[in-house]
Amino acid sequence: MxxxxxxxxxxxxxxxxxxxxxxxxxxxxxxxxxxxxxxxxxxxxxxxxxxxxxxxxxxxxxxxxxxxxxxxxxxxxxxxxxxxxxxxxxxxxxxxxxxxxxxxxxxxxxxxxxxxxxxxxxxxxxxxxxxxxxxxxxxxxxxxxxxxxxxxxxxxxxxxxxxxxxxxxxxxxxxxxxxxxxxxxxxxxxxxEKGAAPRRIVVRGDAAHASAPWGRSNAAVTLAKVIDRLQSRAPKPRISEQWLETLAALALPAELSTRLASPDTIDDAIDELSEHPELGELAPFVHAWTHTTVAVTIVEAGSKVNVIPDSGSISLDIRVLPGVTAEDVEGHLASVAAEFPGLVSVEGDWFSPxxxxxxxxxxxxxxxxxxxxxxxxxxxxxxxxxxxxxxxxxxxxxxxxxxxxxxxxxxxxxxxxxxxxxxxxxxxxxxxxxxxxxxxxxxxxxxxx
Ligand SMILES: [Zn+2]
The missing domain is CATH 3.40.630.10 (Zn peptidases)
Structure with missing residues (x-):
């Protein structure tokens, strides 16, 4: 046979x-x-x-x-x-x-x-x-x-x-x-499988001639600040049972393993992991498995070199962990938008858990x-x-x-x-x-x- x-x-x-x-x-x-x-x-x-x-x-x-x-x-x-x-x-x-x-x-x-x-x-x-x-x-x-x-x-x-x-x-x-x-x-x-919640952040400003920019609300500048805020306020890690099982299977050095098992130390430990000669390539995945991720993908503002842009947008590829809801995503983005009153709104409602x-x-x-x-x-x-x-x-x-x-x-x-x-x-x-x-x-x- x-x-x-x-x-x-x-x-x-x-x-x-x-x-x-x-x-x-x-x-x-x-x-x-x-x-x-x-x-x-x-x-x-x-x-x-x-x-x-x-x-x-x-x-x-x-x-x-x-x-x-x-x-x-x-x-x-x-x-x-x-x-x-x-x-x-x-x-x-x-x-x-x-x-x-x-x-x-x-x-x-x-x-x-x-x-x-x-x-x-x-x-x-x-x-x-x-x-x-x-x-x-x-x-x-x-x-x-x-x-x-x-x-x-x-x-x-x-x-x-x-x-x-x-x-x-x-x-x-x-x-x-x-x-x-x-x-x-x-x-x-x-x-x-992680879920997805793509969103677009729309930024407003005042159109003006770029030769006198002082005091103008520049959509491109606001957009840069929003991106900076999105990075610094990225969603917190979540340590699941399943991640702990994977960590146990990996049999990493005890000290690194312990730090990758705690929400307080995992982010620094992922940085450390990225330096590891054989395991370094796992760092982006370890991060993705333990975080809802918000990746900035398309950024657009302005159309003419001598005009202050009055609008711009940021596309976000958001991948959610099990248990994260559409409301969680919206709450997170709303808290960032709230720091820019009247200038920022969030578009999109597609959500797959x-x-x-x-x-x-x-x-x-x-x-x-x-x-x-x-x-x-x-x-x-x-x-x-x-x-x-x-x-x-x-x-x-x-x-x-x-x-x-x-x-x-x-x-x-x-x-x-x-x-x-x-x-x-x-x-x-x-x-x-x-x-x-x-x-x-x-x-x-x-x-x-
Ligand atoms: Zn396939």
Whole structure:
């Protein structure tokens, strides 16, 4: 029998070659091609795929293996089949070739997330055709449109047809990267996503000729002061249970670890961490995992060199931690605006809350023991992503959703992260082997209880 790894690699190559590029347009994606690959993969196996096509060409396929115990928890393996666009000129090898070169499968989607989607299909088919009788339902879903908000995928199911893909527990992208260097045994598990609250601050001033600026309210100057205030009054850190677990897994020097565990000392400790030779690259992430962040992104004021600007604006990319509400964001910005009476207002009300799944759940415990079995000494490092995977819909419906994988030692957190949406996306055979066998282990054990 072909190994799990080789079967996964072959399917992954076909999925890459399906060229399911989602450029954001509702008529892009062409996930029907990935669906056709999967239909062929399952043909003759006895597995029945449900085909759902909410928009022309935007096909998702779902299969369900019924559990023996109606009370037992169900588990879904949810992989998206769309990929983001490429700039072919930046690639060393053709981006949709799916070639295996020097032990790596090359191509758009190799990492995000076709290797997982392929792994899910391979495991599901093996279990379904081997007479495995899961306690709870096992669901396989290969879904469209994750890269553009899931309008034609899980988002569509969420609003129109939840029962087809529903489950109590979910595995999806992504995890299994070493946090803190090649030798680290802290392995990431995605447990949640930060939320977002983009806002625009609008600043007013008096238009005047720039040859006599004295006493004029200059929108550009006010804008600079507002930015300075935003920096100095940045939201305070929050130390969550989950961050403490990650910190424990990281096994940093005791003194640094203690300081990273307290809201009073963490900000200085992050500065210190940034100087560390191997762990320094983690500093921005440690900061993002423990703070609601307010990043100034677009700043505009003035249009003519000889005119004092009477208006300006600052765009803010705000990412919120679990528990932070729209009111919290508005309160924070209002307190900054209050320092500039009559000159500053805040625009925008879009808010998507953060979400997370508890690390005290049975599935998380199974992930923990599987990681330890495959990587000696491995400890899970539960981390927050920066939004919008399909996990959020499942969490909204009350499911526990985790990002699971087991990557090879060289694919540390920063290295793996940089493979997403970038040129020369590729994945090594060891990562595929560890991940598909690890997933098989999690699924069998979780559904054998
Ligand atoms: Zn993805």
């Amino acid at each position: 072909t190994s799990l790894r080789d079967e996964t690699v072959a399917l992954l190559q076909q999925l890459i070659r399906a060229e399911t590029v989602n450029d954001g347009a509702i008529d892009s994606g062409n996930e029907w091609r990935a669906a056709a690959v999967l239909e062929e993969f399952f043909a003759g196996s006895g597995v029945e795929l449900t085909r759902v096509e909410p928009f022309p060409g935007r096909v998702s396929v779902v299969a369900r293996l019924g559990g023996t115990d109606p009370q037992a928890e169900s588990l879904a393996l949810v992989g998206h089949t769309d990929v983001v666009p490429v700039k072919a000129a930046d690639w060393v090898h053709p981006p949709h070739s799916g070639e295996l070169i020097d032990g790596e499968v090359w191509g758009r989607g190799a990492v995000d997330m076709l290797f997982l989607t392929a792994s899910y299909a391979v495991i599901f088919k093996r279990l379904a055709t081997s007479g495995f009788a899961p306690s709870g339902d096992l669901v396989f879903a290969a879904v469209a449109d994750e890269e553009q908000g899931s309008r034609a995928g899980v988002g569509w199911f969420s609003e129109n047809d939840w029962s087809t893909i529903a489950a109590d527990n979910v595995l999806t992208e992504w995890g299994g990267a070493r946090l803190g260097g090649v030798g680290s045994t802290a392995m990431t598990v995605g447990v949640g 953060a979400n997370e799944s508890a690390t005290t759940t049975r599935l998380y415990a199974q992930i923990e023991s599987t990681l330890a079995e495959f990587v000696p000494g491995a400890k899970p490092a539960p981390i927050l992503g920066v939004g919008g995977s399909d996990a959020r819909f499942y969490r909204l419906h009350g499911a526990n959703a985790f990002g699971f994988g087991i990557l090879s030692p060289g694919l540390t957190f920063s290295v793996a992260r940089n493979r997403f949406h970038s040129a020369n996306e590729r994945l090594d055979l060891e990562s595929i082997d560890l991940t598909v066998r690890g997933l098989d282990h999690v699924v069998r054990n979780f559904l054998s209880a």
